[in-house]
Amino acid sequence: MSPSDLRRRVRITLAALAAAVLVTTGAIAAVATAQNPPSTAQQEQGMTPGAPLAEPAVADADQAELTLDATKARVSVSGKEIWGQAYNGSLVAPTLHLEPGKTATITLHNRLPVATNLHFHGLHTSPEGNSDNPFVCVPPGASYTYRLAIPSDHQQGTFWYHSHAMGTSCPATSGTGSDGHTHSMSSAPFTPGDVENQIFAGLSGAMVVGDSRSSLPDSLRDIPVHTIALKDAQVDSAGKIVQGTAGASIDSNAPTVRLVDGQLRPALSMRPGETQLWRLANIGADIFYRLQLDGHTFTVLAEDGNEYPQATGAAELLLPPGKRFDVLVTAPATPTSTWLRTLSYSNGPQGDVYPDTPLMNVDVSGPAPSGVPSSLPVGTPLRGAAPDLSGAPVAQRRTLALSEDSSGTAFYINGRRFSMDQPTFDLAAKLGTVEEWTILNTAGEDHPFHMHTNAFQVLSVNGVPLVAPQRQDTVVIPHAVNGTPGKVVIRQAFTDYPGNWMFHCHIAAHEDNGMMGYIRVAGA
Known part of the structure; x- marks a missing residue:
């Protein structure tokens, strides 16, 4: 064992x-x-695989005020009815489309029996007020309106949104927002959050800012696009998605059903020689995906919604919870059939072991369409990458140590569990500066580190420098080996938005149980 x-x-x-x-x-x-728990095959009984890929509905958040109803719901998964939680009645929520330079208005109606809220993962927008504020708590029966002012120079790519409930009830109100329904969580001791249960039950969806095809050559501007949202579901013998209980998280190593856009092994069609843009997003609670398209490579344009300096080839892609990639896929010139799969993967000796699992069939058939554009050569410069921070003056260096207890039930940053009233650092960050953070992992399992509000640049992993200066908002901190902590060094620029910027492990069970903190960001 x-x-x-x-x-x-x-x-x-x-x-x-x-x-x-x-x-x-x-x-x-x-x-x-x-x-x-039932085996994966038992959980899949009643589901019919192989239907054409049906992507989530797209909602243009900058065109009109949107409404998200968070409810307990009976949803259909490839023909099998199961109980979970949903935004607007679907296990995979609508894909929100936002435009740089515009403001999105989104009203959340909480029809759950517990508190909830929203986090717009990866957006560079204010963490205060009724913007992307994780300290907001919406009690059962209440509504809350978010207003997201998207900067005109915001990166264009794939993001996602999900519940960030830091408890099942709202412990206090410290003021009323502009809509009269702000419930700010404060003055409370540590209590386990409910992020894992709510995301795992279904409260998550993809989000797209702009169009990442805008940096491509003219011949590729109109290629087909697919949003491929990955999440898993553990379905018990009663037809319900498994939920954790007080003092016990969901067993993320248990048999589970891997779904693509809420479907079991759907089929995606391509024409011979056709190039498509795939928006790959892990919108699940806890588990990793190690993606491979059998017999092919991905041409990566962006990571976590942040464009690379140049197109990059990759035979496989690791997506911990919260990770996204925008990639080009080019079909071969002759008809064929292949699989997008998640390869076997272990996230450390004290973590999980996931089996090789086919996710989606890719069917290349029919005649090649006329005027099919060629793929983008690896190394082709792209236009939207953020500036390189490796040579920037560093105003402050900080260290974060991620750890957990021997039972794997309590998690820490710098020896403390999350407190709403106590920032991780006494010294605030200042706007207009660049900081360098060293993140250590003393545990025997990998921890995907996520930063709210800002994308950062990774300088090195376990002492190995990263040459490409791309930004990202989630990075895997490797597990300790023979007592030596895993180590990642990042830099980030605090360009705007004073307030409390949150960070945490994005294995939802870990953040729920303490591995979360925040830094105060003050004016220069």
């Missing part, structure tokens, strides 16, 4: 003992089911 399996078995056993003392026989049976 691996250390991770042992820790999970201990947590489940403790939960079962507590259930035996405190609740009814029915609840004990539910815990027993969690000990022996």
